[in-house]
Amino acid sequence: MAEGRGLIVAAPQTAQGKTTLMLGLLAALKARGLKVDALKIGPDFIDPGFHLAAGAAASFNLDHWAMRPATRAAIGAAAGADLVLGEGMMGLFDGAPGGGGSTADIAAETGWPVILAIDAARQAQSIAALAQGFARFRPDVRVAGVVLTKVGGDPHRKLLADALAAAGIRVFGMIGYDRELVLPERHLGLVQAREHKLDALIARASAAVAAGIDLDALLAAAAPSRMSAPANQLTTVPPLGHRIAIADDAAFAFAYAHFLAAWRAAGAEIARFSPLADEAPPADCDAVFLPGGYPELHAARLAANRKFRDGMFAAAVRGAAIYGECGGYMALGEELVDARGKKHAMLGLLPVATSFAKPELHIGYRQLALAADTPLGPAGARFRGHEFHFSSVVTEADTDRLFEVSDADGTALGGAGLRRGTVFGSYLHLIDAV
Numbered sequence: 001m002a003e004g005r006g007l008i009v010a011a012p013q014t015a016q017g018k019t020t021l022m023l024g025l026l027a028a029l030k031a032r033g034l035k036v037d038a039l040k041i042g043p044d045f046i047d048p049g050f051h052l053a054a055g056a057a058a059s060f061n062l063d064h065w066a067m068r069p070a071t072r073a074a075i076g077a078a079a080g081a082d083l084v085l086g087e088g089m090m091g092l093f094d095g096a097p098g099g100g101g102s103t104a105d106i107a108a109e110t111g112w113p114v115i116l117a118i119d120a121a122r123q124a125q126s127i128a129a130l131a132q133g134f135a136r137f138r139p140d141v142r143v144a145g146v147v148l149t150k151v152g153g154d155p156h157r158k159l160l161a162d163a164l165a166a167a168g169i170r171v172f173g174m175i176g177y178d179r180e181l182v183l184p185e186r187h188l189g190l191v192q193a194r195e196h197k198l199d200a201l202i203a204r205a206s207a208a209v210a211a212g213i214d215l216d217a218l219l220a221a222a223a224p225s226r227m228s229a230p231a232n233q234l235t236t237v238p239p240l241g242h243r244i245a246i247a248d249d250a251a252f253a254f255a256y257a258h259f260l261a262a263w264r265a266a267g268a269e270i271a272r273f274s275p276l277a278d279e280a281p282p283a284d285c286d287a288v289f290l291p292g293g294y295p296e297l298h299a300a301r302l303a304a305n306r307k308f309r310d311g312m313f314a315a316a317v318r319g320a321a322i323y324g325e326c327g328g329y330m331a332l333g334e335e336l337v338d339a340r341g342k343k344h345a346m347l348g349l350l351p352v353a354t355s356f357a358k359p360e361l362h363i364g365y366r367q368l369a370l371a372a373d374t375p376l377g378p379a380g381a382r383f384r385g386h387e388f389h390f391s392s393v394v395t396e397a398d399t400d401r402l403f404e405v406s407d408a409d410g411t412a413l414g415g416a417g418l419r420r421g422t423v424f425g426s427y428l429h430l431i432d433a434v
Contacts, residue, residue, distance in 0.1 A: 004081050005222035006112040007144070008041070010088035010103045012134060016119040017149030019047060020181050022087045023054040024205030028215060029083065030055035031206060037081035041103045042089030043365075043386040043431060045254035045292070050183075053198050054205075057081060060257050064109065065101025065365055065408065066384040066431035067236075074234035075258055076110065076227045083222055086112065092134060092141075096365045096408040104141045111226040113144035115218065120160055121150035121177060127160055128167035135169065144221040145170030147213060150177040172221075173213030180204055234261055236432050237383065239268040240321045240375045241287025249274040251302065252328060254292035254429065273311075275302055275331070280311020287321040287375065288312065290328025292429060296356040296391055299336045299344035312347050316423055321375040322349065324425030326389055329417065330354045332425050337394065349423045351397040359390035365408040366428055371401045371415065374424055382434040387427055402426050 009025070011018040022038070029036050038051035038059040043066065048059035060075050067075075076084075088103030092114065095102030107114050116134055120127060127148075135143040146164065151157055151174040164171050175181075181204060209215070236258055244263060246255060252275060260270055273279040276298055281288045295302055302308070316322055324332040334348045337355035368383045370376060376383075402417030402424050417426025 004037070004084050005224055006084035006086060006110060007218070007222045008086040008088055008103060008107050008110075008112050008114045009117060010092040010107070010114050011117045012130060013091045013094075016117050017175070017181075018087060018117045019050060019183060020205055021117050021147055021149060021175070021209070022047075022085065023050055023202055024175075024209035025085060025213075025218075026051060026054040026056050027202050027206035028209045028213075031210070032215070034082040036083045036085055039075075039084060039086040040089070041086055041106050042101070043388070043429065044089060045256070045429075047087055048257060049253075050198070051087070054202050056085075058257075060261075061431075062086065062106055063101065063431055064105040065096045066386065068432055068434070071234065071236055071258070071432050072109070073227050076225060083219065084112070084225070086110075088114075092116065093137065098409040101365065101408075104138055107142070108138070108140040109227065111223055113142045113221055113223055115172060115221075116143055116146045118146055118148055119150050120148040120156075120174070121152075124159060125163040128163040128169060131164060131169045132167045145172045147172050148174040151175065152177065172218050173209075175208045175212045178204070178208065181208065233265045234258065235266070236262040237430050238375065238377055238433075239263040239266050239287075240289060240323055241268065241285070243269045243271060243282070243285045244287045244289055245271045245273055245281035245285040245315075246289045247275050247281075247291060247328065248272040249276040250293070251276050251295050251298040252291050252293040252331075254326065255289070256429075256431065275305060275308040278305035278307045280307045281315055281320075283311075283314070285315065285320060288315050288323070290322070290324040290331055290425070292326030292328060292389075295327045295331045295336060295346075296338055299338050299346075300342075302331060303344040303346065309347060312349065316349055316421070319422050322423040322425075323376070324350075325429050326387075326427050329425035329427055330391060332423060335394070336391075350418045350420055350425060351395075352418055353394040353396075354391050355394045356391045358392070360392050361390055362392070362427070363388045366413070367406045367408070367410070367434075368403040368416075368428060368430070371404055372419060374402070374419065376430075377433070383430050384432055384434060385428045385430045387429070389427055403428065
């Protein structure tokens with residue numbers, strides 16, 4: 001990607017049709033025979049799955065706040081794509097408290113032009129002021145033009161086009177309102193791509209893009225990346241072991257692709273297993289990773305799956321490193337209370353109980369330091385990560401913490417997570433070492 005040409009699909013705010021546009025572009029460009037790599041800017045786990053479903057050759061996260069420059073450069077150094085499409089997060093200039101971490105920061109660093117997706121359903125001539133303001137806000141970020149979504153009939157299209165032309169804003173195309181182009185959502189964002197059939201929706205989005213957007217003009221607007229490829233391979237968080245079993249299903253799906261790529265590059269072997277299918281981690285693994293996901297939606301099934309439970313106990317007994325993040329941390333605990341208030345026994349490998357009965361949002365970037373030696377590194381090793389969950393701790397031991405944590409602007413938040421022997425975890429998602 002370092003030598004490849006790229007574009008960033010961004011928006012003034014969320015719910016502008018950005019992801020649907022991204023899926024349509026990926027599918028339409030693949031139909032033209034192009035190889036397109038995708039990036040999700042920020043700490044979103046779900047969108048990369050949609051990118052792959054729509055035809056992206058690969059999809060990685062790229063995070064300006066949480067990743068070191070070398071990590072960002074290494075992720076951007078994958079070769080072979082005809083084009084890189086990056087999907088922004090939130091609004092173009094939104095990021096961490098105190099500044100930094102925005103889609104605009106990635107645009108400035110890479111030099112990739114921004115295509116601004118704007119929901120025009122309730123817009124008239126004032127759309128020109130909005131687009132012009134975004135285009136002029138940061139001199140180091142180039143907004144190449146806009147794609148309008150949820151556009152009405154011909155009079156609406158002409159009104160919008162005339163206003164934007166008078167303001168000097170290029171319109172690459174418009175997509176009409178279509179109630180079928182809606183992606184289902186739940187409490188952590190979009191329903192995962194793996195949980196529903198997307199073929200019809202992606203085909204519809206691709207057709208809308210092919211009919212409504214000047215793809216040749218869009219491709220011509222792409223620019224080479226300013227990022228230089230590092231001499232060394234991708235390194236992020238150290239691998240947990242030599243043969244790492246990773247839970248991978250609808251309950252445990254939030255594992256960053258750059259993690260797995262870095263672990264493989266370091267010589268680790270990855271083996272996947274499904275707790276929901278009552279699979280145990282392979283008996284020869286020396287580490288187990290339970291990523292985040294939605295255990296609160298599958299608590300009864302997880303509690304009943306004996307092969308999974310017995311396999312996890314066996315791994316703990318033989319001294320395998322067992323690490324859980326967010327949903328994985330909940331599963332390692334003693335009990336999980338679901339949305340109806342029903343209690344379900346979890347693995348009991350860590351002294352924590354969690355509940356989804358009264359959802360409460362916990363979100364934000366985090367700075368972390370290990371409180372003790374673990375396979376993640378020695379005591380004091382520092383990381384950056386993210387927290388995003390609606391469940392809460394009911395009871396949690398106040399000893400043997402895994403991390404000391406502060407938020408993005410350095411405010412201390414105290415200890416987080418737990419460790420017991422070779423088992424450890426927390427609600428936090430690690431993104432990169434510091």
